[in-house]
Amino acid sequence: MVMKKSKLVVIVVMLTINAFITSCPTSNAHLIDSTRIQDWKNVKDNIEIQFSYKPDKPIIDAFTELQFSVTNLQTGEHLKDFVARVVVTNGQRLFKFENITVSDGDFSVKYIFPDDGTHQVILRVNSNHLVELASFQVFVPHQSPPSILNPFPSSPGTSDNDLSILASKILAIVLPVAAVTALIVMIKKKPKRHG
């Protein structure tokens, strides 16, 4: 009986872990946790640059990670040993990340967007045999200020009715609770030793 209950606990815990894994979005081999990848290709110089950002709906005055992956267009191999320069601008403000040394193709920078709207991200890659310029866009959605009735407003474009998010939330809360409850019940029902 005890063995059966132990097995039950193990199964429940494993289901919980599996629920977390399957609720995560699929990830790109180079850019992690990205659902929106922008692509820049230069066929003549045989170079491909992928860009993404996290979170995919940036929040004003919070860090957004700008992710880049520079590869050989034909082979997919990372471009090695180059210096990158990233400029973020909305036409009025300008912020530069200079002299970024990259040894193996992938790198990222963290930027705080001060306002909403469309921002341009310009990457310059300097290597031994080429100097490439690529342009990408980041859209920062408008965010309503918090109020007493809605202290944690979500950005426009998100939906509380999103089934996958709701299911993830339920699983994230219910399954661990169920696992812990089962464990407690099992411990309480453990047969007492006779003197």
Next chain:
Amino acid sequence: MLQNPIGFILAILLLSFSLTFTPVFGDGLFEEKLSASFGDRKANLVIKMTPPVVTTETLTGLARKPVIEFILSDSNTNKTFSHVTYYITIEKTGKKLLSDWFHDHAGNLRIQMKPSNVSQVVVYGEQDPILNAYGGTADSPVIAAGPIFLEGGLYHFIVRIATVDYDRTMLPDDKQPVFDGYLSIGNVENYNATVGGKDTQIKMTSYYDKLRNVTFDNKEMKLGFDMPFDWNLSRIRNVNIFVHEEITIPKPNNFTSKGTYSGVVNGIDVSKQLVLDNSNPKEDVIHFMLPKDKLVSLAGQMTNNSQSSMDVMKFSLKPSIEIMRTNMTTMPSMS
């Protein structure tokens, strides 16, 4: 006019060619006019050198080094584009000499070349804060200093356009037009020949590529030299091309005594393509002038002859008894 006979003669030559031939500027001269499209727009790019005629000899004496100008214009309106960002690569015989980004708000980019014997080319100019592209002004052009234009021959220019009209609105990666052209630095070679028992220095200037294998046969009184050249007929048909070789021979001697010459290229007579400048009593200057239609004709003849070398142009020059075309006199000079 007489103080600068060479410049005057070249001006006459160019004028005569513009009247008798379709203007040919390009592969082998000092200016290129190229076309490309991007999206639904079409653009012309002019790449030109000032001064127009530059040789390895004149470069050392020039107070102001040559300036390469890039002018991008709309094919329909002929209006120059503004806020142009250029990615310019300059190669020679497959070796990359310069490759970088340049920008001009007016669209008219000027780069001054300062040849020097150092390891690599360094660019001097103001860099814009967004693209980090080099820019200059009409009075203060961008400078490229280093091992560029040190040797004569053909320089390959590959120009990609990344922005037009606005400084930071980049054209999509698959819509950036690429222009491919060549400019020529005259390569000067001096050759000491024994002509009729007399030491004679012959100066040869190639406005296409470097000359080699220079020989002089005293018996046949024949001067011969080679130049690398790709005789591929499709290639010649698809580019603007002009081959110009200049031979300066002091006189009087047995070679210049007749005052006329005949020329051969790869075994084919091209005497009608020779122009003689005998305005200087001390020397004859003979020009081989081979425009595109002549090169196409020669290439066609060579294709039919399996023994022809398809990667070299073999010149030979010897005195002739026939009267040849001159731009300065109608009668051959008597030396």
